[in-house]
Amino acid sequence: MTTARAEAFRDYVDFWVKHLRTLFPHTREGIARPNIHAIGHIYDFLLLFGPVLSWWCFPFERLIGAVQKLNTNDHIGGVMESTMIKTLVRTANIRRWLHRPDCPEAIKQLKVLFDKSFVPANATSQTKEFVEMKGTRRAYASFDGVNFSGVDTHAGNANIFYRPSPNQTPVAGQIQWIENKPTPDGTILHLHVQPYERLSKHLYDPFLRYPHFSATTYSSTLSASANIITLDAIVAHAARFDYSLGRSVLVNLSRH
Incomplete structure (x- = not known):
């Protein structure tokens, strides 16, 4: 992303907004929508964060769609959310204990056993990026x-x-x-x-x-x-x- 491209985006948007009521006469009677104001801020985000592909929300929308498909056994209205939050808090508490200098030895030993069974999410990959495969x-x-x-x-x-x-x-x-x-x-x-x-x-x-x-x-x-x-x-x-x-x-x- 360059400053010239960001400025070109801003100029195109300004031109579109100025001629909106000419191109679409039915908009003359309505008030300006919040999206018209919001689109003007994309110029600032392009300069701060680069191309839109780097920071748009589609990945989060896709994740929300996946969560919505989870089987809740009709437990709605806070039961599932409460379970997720409690699990998150318990996990955070374990991490907090592991980082304390006075962490109990029993918890440290459990971590050793756990790491042998499951690869930590933040572990550095020990495998090469391209693994040789059989066949052509x-x-x-x-x-x-x-x-x-x-x-x-x-x-x-x-x-x-x-x-x-x-x-x-x-x-x-x-x-x-x-x-x-x-x-x-x-x-x-x-x-x-x-x-x-x-x-x-x-x-x-x-x-x-x-x-x-x-x-x-x-x-x-x-x-x-x-x-x-x-x-x-x-x-x-x-x-x-x-x-x-x-x-x-x-x-x-x-x-x-």
């Missing part, structure tokens, strides 16, 4: 805390922006499959990626008008040839939306 293909690979996969495993994780070679401009493509490549120094990962075809010259890319928005229109067709890359050639995931005339817009989902 794998379903997914993790890099810098992000999962990537072939299109047959998860289509959403297969769309990426990447550099076909170190000095080339990033392009959009789709991971077809991930290969375990044996070498004398161990196994490395090769990603077989088909790039999206460039948009035909007689078709219009409406996103060219917005240089500060990381969206590019490509043909929905993939190139017949594939690039073989390593994970460090990936720039970011890409979100894909197909629209008219065989066009697909791909948005760079970089967190930087």
Whole structure:
């Protein structure tokens, strides 16, 4: 995120607000909604915290959705919440005792036994980031805390922006499959990626008008040839939306 991009966002929002009642006459009779005011503060958050992907609330919304699906045996109105809070408090009390210099020896011994049975949540991983697997293909690979996969495993994780070679401009493509490549120094990962075809010259890319928005229109067709890359050639995931005339817009989902 740059200051120029944040300022461009603010200018676009100001323009939209000023012309809102012209574009949507039915809004002339109503009062301004809180969202109109709130959107103006996003400019400040972009400067403070970076791209919206880094701090939006969708992960928490997804977690709330998962919690809502839990079986409560019809115990509602505080019973389940009380149980969760009591468990949290008990866990916090145990942690507090373990950090005290006068922690009883019995509790210390129980911690030793517990750690042998269960890996602590804050333990440093002792495993390598890429574990060698049998066979030549794998379903997914993790890099810098992000999962990537072939299109047959998860289509959403297969769309990426990447550099076909170190000095080339990033392009959009789709991971077809991930290969375990044996070498004398161990196994490395090769990603077989088909790039999206460039948009035909007689078709219009409406996103060219917005240089500060990381969206590019490509043909929905993939190139017949594939690039073989390593994970460090990936720039970011890409979100894909197909629209008219065989066009697909791909948005760079970089967190930087």
